Amino acid sequence: MTGNKMTFGETIRSFNRAVWSANAIELFERWAYYGVRTGIAVYIVAATALGGLGFNHLQKATIFLWWAACQSILPTFIGGYADKYGYKKTVATAITLTVLGYINMGFQTSFWPFFVACLMVATGTALFKPGIQGIVANSTDNKNATLVWSVFYMVVNIGGFSGPLIAGYLRLMSWKYVFITSAIMHSLNYLLLFTFKEPVPAGRKVKIKDQPFLQKVTEFFGVFVSSIKNLAEPRLLLFLFVFSGFWLTFMQLFDLLPNYITDWVDTSHISIFFGNLLGNAEWVAYGMADKQLPAEWLININSFTIIALMMVVGWTLGRMKPVSGMVVGIVITCLGLIVAGASMNPWICILGIFIFSIGEMTASPRKSEYLSMIAPPDKKGLYMGYVNFPQGIGWMLGSKIAGPIYQYQGDKLTLARDYLVTKLGMSAEAVKTIPPERVVDTLRDQLHLSSSREATNMLFNHYRPDKIWYIFAAFGMASMLGMLAYNIFVEKKRKGTIQR
Numbered sequence: 001m002t003g004n005k006m007t008f009g010e011t012i013r014s015f016n017r018a019v020w021s022a023n024a025i026e027l028f029e030r031w032a033y034y035g036v037r038t039g040i041a042v043y044i045v046a047a048t049a050l051g052g053l054g055f056n057h058l059q060k061a062t063i064f065l066w067w068a069a070c071q072s073i074l075p076t077f078i079g080g081y082a083d084k085y086g087y088k089k090t091v092a093t094a095i096t097l098t099v100l101g102y103i104n105m106g107f108q109t110s111f112w113p114f115f116v117a118c119l120m121v122a123t124g125t126a127l128f129k130p131g132i133q134g135i136v137a138n139s140t141d142n143k144n145a146t147l148v149w150s151v152f153y154m155v156v157n158i159g160g161f162s163g164p165l166i167a168g169y170l171r172l173m174s175w176k177y178v179f180i181t182s183a184i185m186h187s188l189n190y191l192l193l194f195t196f197k198e199p200v201p202a203g204r205k206v207k208i209k210d211q212p213f214l215q216k217v218t219e220f221f222g223v224f225v226s227s228i229k230n231l232a233e234p235r236l237l238l239f240l241f242v243f244s245g246f247w248l249t250f251m252q253l254f255d256l257l258p259n260y261i262t263d264w265v266d267t268s269h270i271s272i273f274f275g276n277l278l279g280n281a282e283w284v285a286y287g288m289a290d291k292q293l294p295a296e297w298l299i300n301i302n303s304f305t306i307i308a309l310m311m312v313v314g315w316t317l318g319r320m321k322p323v324s325g326m327v328v329g330i331v332i333t334c335l336g337l338i339v340a341g342a343s344m345n346p347w348i349c350i351l352g353i354f355i356f357s358i359g360e361m362t363a364s365p366r367k368s369e370y371l372s373m374i375a376p377p378d379k380k381g382l383y384m385g386y387v388n389f390p391q392g393i394g395w396m397l398g399s400k401i402a403g404p405i406y407q408y409q410g411d412k413l414t415l416a417r418d419y420l421v422t423k424l425g426m427s428a429e430a431v432k433t434i435p436p437e438r439v440v441d442t443l444r445d446q447l448h449l450s451s452s453r454e455a456t457n458m459l460f461n462h463y464r465p466d467k468i469w470y471i472f473a474a475f476g477m478a479s480m481l482g483m484l485a486y487n488i489f490v491e492k493k494r495k496g497t498i499q500r
Contacts, residue, residue: 008315011147018139019148021196022132023155025091025189029098029128030159032182034303036102036121038164038296041258043175045411047436051175053109054436057259057411061403063118064255065396070122072392075130082130087138088198090131095190098124099183106179129388137372137383138199146369150314153365154307161303168294235490236371240389242486243367245479246330247394249337250364252472253302253356255395256402256410260341261295263412264460266453267346268292290453301350305357313361322370323487327480329363332356334476341469344460398472410465412456416443419459 006014044060046052055063082090101120108114140148163182170177261267268287275283317325333356340352368387375383407414416439420426424446434442444455460466 006143008147011144012151014141014144015148015151016139018135018196018199021192022135022139023152024195025192026132026152027155027159028185028188028192029095029132030156031163032098032102032159032186033121033125033163034160035163035167035178035182035185036105038160038254038258038299039167039171039178039294041255042262042295043171045259048109049435049437051171053114055111057407058403059111061399063115064399064403066115067118067122068251068392068395068399070119071125072388072395074123074126075388076386076392078127078130082134086198087131087134088193090127091135092190092193094124094127094131095186096124097121097127099186100124102179102183102186106176106183126388133368133387135199137375140372145372146317147314149365149369149372150310153314153361153368154310157303157306157310161300161307164294164296164300164303168297171294236386238490239370239486240386241393242390242479242482243326244390244393244397245475245482246326246333246363247391248398249330249334249394249472249476249479250360251391251395251398252337252402252469253299253340253353255399256406256472257337257340257353258295258299259406260410260465261298261349262292263410264344264456264465265295265298265346265349266292266344266456267295267298270346290451298346298349298353301353302357302360305354306361309358310361310365313358314365317362317366321487322366322373323483325366326363326370327483327487329359329361329366330476330480330483332359332362334473334480335359337476338469338473341466343466344457394475398475402472405468405471409463410468412459412465413439415459415463415465416440416455419443419462420446 041060043052044055044063045057046054048054098121101117101122101124104117104120105114108117136148136152163185166181167178170181268290270293271283271287271291273287275281275285275287320328336352336354336356336359338352339355340349342348342352367390371383371387413436417431417434420431420439420443421428424443426446431439440452440455443459444452447455447458449455449458
């Protein structure tokens with residue numbers, strides 16, 4: 001009843017210890033994850049002479065596709081194990097696997113060993129999600145659920161902001177420091193697991209250790225079969241597939257925009273602006289030398305916006321139905337992505353990321369709330385595993401198409417080589433011999449330009465790589481139309497059935 005709705009302060013005080021502990025664990029996990037994840041798109045394709053791996057965007061797409069499969073599809077089938085065997089045990093196992101993955105990522109330089117290390121992190125994160133979200137889902141009620149999930153999402157972004165901020169400094173010294181620091185941060189969560197009791201869902205009955213071995217094996221595989229069986233529920237499956245279009249659009253902020261910023265956006269203006277504003281001559285000199293800021297610092301506008309506004313947005317949107325909130329959020333997100341990639345101006349990029357973040361706050365937390373709302377009491381962890389299914393589908397499809405799209409239509413190195421061959425008459429063989437870090441400088445010299453920035457401006461105006469963002473926004477808008485249809489033909493029918 002709306003008359004009994006708690007005040008903001010009363011709702012906060014209703015959070016129990018498990019909720020707060022889960023938020024602390026999520027904070028450190030996200031700090032570690034985003035410290036690596038936000039910059040890894042740049043690290044993978046950066047020239048080896050600049051400290052990167054020197055892979056191309058097609059190889060990057062392969063890594064991200066399988067990362068998506070492990071991290072976001074796997075929870076769909078293993079969420080039930082968190083319900084069955086315990087959320088804290090699931091989280092502890094996830095921490096171990098992820099930490100080992102971070103350490104290996106920092107010391108592997110060839111494709112396949114690095115690929116395996118990435119999958120270790122992805123699999124560990126897949127285990128972590130239903131475990132930690134199951135703790136939260138079983139520690140809320142109908143009166144505080146909206147704000148609990150909003151706080152949880154805000155904490156995600158505090159970690160998401162802190163990780164890249166520190167990593168941006170660390171990678172200027174060595175990328176290895178980024179991976180080692182993430183491993184240390186996530187390891188702190190072992191201690192936090194001792195600060196609260198395991199929340200027990202209503203459907204958990206016999207302890208596994210009291211069962212015969214054969215029954216343990218039978219039930220272990222039974223959970224997997226049950227996960228697939230529950231996923232086949234038509235209303236749930238339709239929602240998951242429709243919402244996947246949003247995630248295809250969403251993931252480009254982390255997978256593609258860092259590369260786009262590194263290639264095209266002139267972030268030196270930011271250093272000059274703040275240097276003049278604060279009277280810092282070193283910052284001004286840094287920008288005047290055409291030195292660029294780490295792309296992850298601009299991406300961090302996303303996390304900062306959510307930290308600043310999530311509580312307000314979550315409280316305000318508590319009156320909006322979950323599906324309606326997702327529809328509105330998708331539209332805003334698509335607009336933000338287009339604006340972020342519209343030009344080489346860093347302030348326009350920042351504005352786009354801010355708009356994108358408003359859309360994310362409107363859409364993303366509501367899917368957890370919606371699935372938690374329709375989940376049976378003893379299947380909260382299973383349904384929280386399903387939360388990641390649309391992200392996985394969208395992320396995988398997005399990785400598949402983003403790799404070739406950016407490699408051939410957006411990558412500055414590829415476009416500079418193409419210009420040298422098709423416009424300046426250099427042979428393809430001669431262009432291939434130019435070190436990657438020298439290609440744009442060679443173009444500058446061939447055109448007798450005063451700076452590499454001028455060469456970059458020329459390439460941008462000639463090839464217009466900003467057009468690629470309309471492709472990804474189109475997928476998001478298709479998802480929005482699907483959500484509208486879902487709301488009209490499925491959600492309203494469900495509510496009518498409940499009311500009867």
